[in-house]
Amino acid sequence: MSRSRLVLVLMLMLGICIVASSAFAGGQSDKPKAVPKELVVGCLEPLTGSYAVFGTEAKIGMEIAVQHINEAGGIKAIGGIPLKLVAEDCGESPESAKLSAESLISKNRLVAILGLYISRLTIPVSEVTDRNKVILVADALADNLTQIGRRYLFRPSANAGQYGASAVEFVVDVAKKKGLPVNRIALINEDSAFGHSVAMGAANAALKNKLTIVYQKEYPYDLSDATAIVSDIAGAKPDVVFHCPYFMDAILYAKTFREGGRLPKFIAGMGACGYADANSIESLGVTGNYYTNTYGYNPEKDTAANKRFVADFKAKTGHIPSDAPGMNYYAMWVLKEALELSGQLFPSDPLNPENLRAAFLKLDIKSGPAVDTFPTNQIRFNETGDNPAARAVVMQVLDGQTKVVWPFEGARAQAVFPRPDATN
Numbered sequence: 001m002s003r004s005r006l007v008l009v010l011m012l013m014l015g016i017c018i019v020a021s022s023a024f025a026g027g028q029s030d031k032p033k034a035v036p037k038e039l040v041v042g043c044l045e046p047l048t049g050s051y052a053v054f055g056t057e058a059k060i061g062m063e064i065a066v067q068h069i070n071e072a073g074g075i076k077a078i079g080g081i082p083l084k085l086v087a088e089d090c091g092e093s094p095e096s097a098k099l100s101a102e103s104l105i106s107k108n109r110l111v112a113i114l115g116l117y118i119s120r121l122t123i124p125v126s127e128v129t130d131r132n133k134v135i136l137v138a139d140a141l142a143d144n145l146t147q148i149g150r151r152y153l154f155r156p157s158a159n160a161g162q163y164g165a166s167a168v169e170f171v172v173d174v175a176k177k178k179g180l181p182v183n184r185i186a187l188i189n190e191d192s193a194f195g196h197s198v199a200m201g202a203a204n205a206a207l208k209n210k211l212t213i214v215y216q217k218e219y220p221y222d223l224s225d226a227t228a229i230v231s232d233i234a235g236a237k238p239d240v241v242f243h244c245p246y247f248m249d250a251i252l253y254a255k256t257f258r259e260g261g262r263l264p265k266f267i268a269g270m271g272a273c274g275y276a277d278a279n280s281i282e283s284l285g286v287t288g289n290y291y292t293n294t295y296g297y298n299p300e301k302d303t304a305a306n307k308r309f310v311a312d313f314k315a316k317t318g319h320i321p322s323d324a325p326g327m328n329y330y331a332m333w334v335l336k337e338a339l340e341l342s343g344q345l346f347p348s349d350p351l352n353p354e355n356l357r358a359a360f361l362k363l364d365i366k367s368g369p370a371v372d373t374f375p376t377n378q379i380r381f382n383e384t385g386d387n388p389a390a391r392a393v394v395m396q397v398l399d400g401q402t403k404v405v406w407p408f409e410g411a412r413a414q415a416v417f418p419r420p421d422a423t424n
Contacts, residue, residue: 033349035078042104042113043087051092053247053279054117054324058139059087061325062114064312065332075336077343078350090121097121101128111351112335116140117324119194126150133353137335139327141272142193146384154360156334156379157296157327158390160194160271161201166294166392167270168205170406171240174417182239184214188229189244190221198244198271214238223249226256234262234424241267250274251283258287265418269293276395276402278319290419294392297326298375300404300412305372326373333370334379338363
């Protein structure tokens with residue numbers, strides 16, 4: 001056999017081996033996996049019951065984000081594929097939340113689930129999402145959410161401890177600015193993991209700032225009478241009361257403080273809950289004036305993307321967005337950025353849960369709608385799923401409207417401190 005003929009035979013044999021190897025591997029090594037016509041994102045929020053005030057508005061925030069993302073061309077790195085939101089009510093109990101998560105996952109090919117808001121519901125649901133390898137972008141705050149080894153859970157916002165600490169730092173800063181002493185404080189919170197985490201963050205910040213905690217109380221989240229606690233607070237004579245409620249208990253305490261004629265110099269909410277949101281303002285009327293709370297969303301951030309979101313949300317609801325819708329609006333954009341990055345890094349299989357998780361961990365967002373609607377100008381994630389660049393803002397009710405009053409450099413209004421109607 002001539003040399004040239006031998007070379008030809010060897011080349012043919014090599015080609016046959018390559019084809020056989022590809023066939024043995026299923027022929028998928030270099031071919032991209034088929035993607036659906038739309039990417040389904042689950043919305044899992046309390047849409048009925050006592051927490052529905054948060055969940056229904058969170059869902060609206062997601063809906064607006066999906067609309068804006070699709071109008072901008074969908075997920076461009078995956079062929080411009082659009083997002084589709086599928087919502088399910090998670091109810092009020094851990095059991096109902098787990099069942100709802102399992103239902104969402106079994107009925108849909110999900111790329112992620114957003115929401116939950118209530119920490120005691122998020123922890124059991126994260127067990128379901130991790131088991132099924134579904135990304136969960138949580139808007140719940142309890143510190144331990146990211147400390148229990150969940151691989152597929154990510155939280156863009158600050159955690160509960162940071163919210164509590166921010167409330168204390170705000171009071172210390174504003175008191176110093178106005179030349180007024182603050183030495184004695186009271187801490188009260190509802191008794192979930194969320195409330196406990198917020199209170200611990202506040203307590204640590206109080207000790208750091210050499211404040212004396214003269215009264216501290218955890219109470220059942222479904223408390224129906226706050227008279228005795230308010231009376232005990234008055235007897236302890238704090239300069240400032242720091243309170244982490246949800247919604248109904250915030251209304252209860254505000255009315256009890258007012259009706260009992262025992263308003264302290266200042267009451268600072270902490271923890272993305274009642275007091276300074278539109279629904280609390282509507283429920284409380286003038287009683288809601290001067291209350292503050294810490295939030296992981298700033299409706300006054302001066303960017304085109306944020307103004308558009310606020311305008312669209314207000315057109316749907318009649319009021320500006322607070323924490324739940326704001327957090328879920330930017331969370332959807334974070335998911336969008338992760339999908340884009342997964343499409344770039346893993347073009348053959350961008351929706352593989354491990355690839356999408358890897359994309360989340362590689363994110364470092366410094367521009368675009370996600371950070372344009374975020375309190376700081378960076379979103380990234382560490383191995384536990386937290387964002388080290390997260391920060392909270394403080395909003396105060398002034399003449400029936402919420403205004404950002406801290407941090408001072410981004411504030412649109414000066415905080416009223418102390419309360420001009422204080423009686424204690």
